[in-house]
Amino acid sequence: MADDKSQETPTQPAKSGGIMSILPLAVVAAGATFGMVWMASAPAESAVGSCEFAVAPEPVDIEELTLRAANYVTLEPITVTLGPDAGAKHLRMTIALATPEESQGLTDVQFLRLRDRFLERMRTVDSKMISDPEAMPQLKETLLAQAQATLGEDKVFGILITDFLMK
Secondary structure, X not given: OHHHHHHHOOOOOOOOOOHHHHHHHHXXXXXXXXXXXXXXXXXXXXXXXXXXXXXXXXXXXXXXXXXXXXXXXXXXXXXXXXXXXXXXXXXXXXXXXXXXXXXXXXXXXXXXXXXXXXXHHHHHOOHHHHHOHHHHHHHHHHHHHHHHHHHOOOOOOEEEEEEEEEO
């Protein structure tokens, strides 16, 4: 009879909690993965917790504001033959003039006069000023002074050299 009872009650495997026991593990694993990815992609300062204070912007110069609001007139490229000690035979440069916002641009006569004056000035400039990259601000000041002398200080208040090629 003992054998009959063991045959009557078959042994079934113990049931686990089903989906309800797996769901919390999945949520914990997803949260841990999200946290690792978020920490890995965050900048180093924010992970540590930085205490940075906002710095007030530097005051803007009036000349800088004027240059930002200017109209720019681009002149045709100027090619100048250089002397033997310049390191190149020719200099080709393009200049843009900062003019007042309300200006209507330059006339053909003004373009021609300005081009003539720039060529004269560039022929007399020291070759070191042309070949030395650190002398570019001096060259710009020289050209600005020439433009203001030719057209008037109220017509031109800034200059940009947009192309500078020595061949």
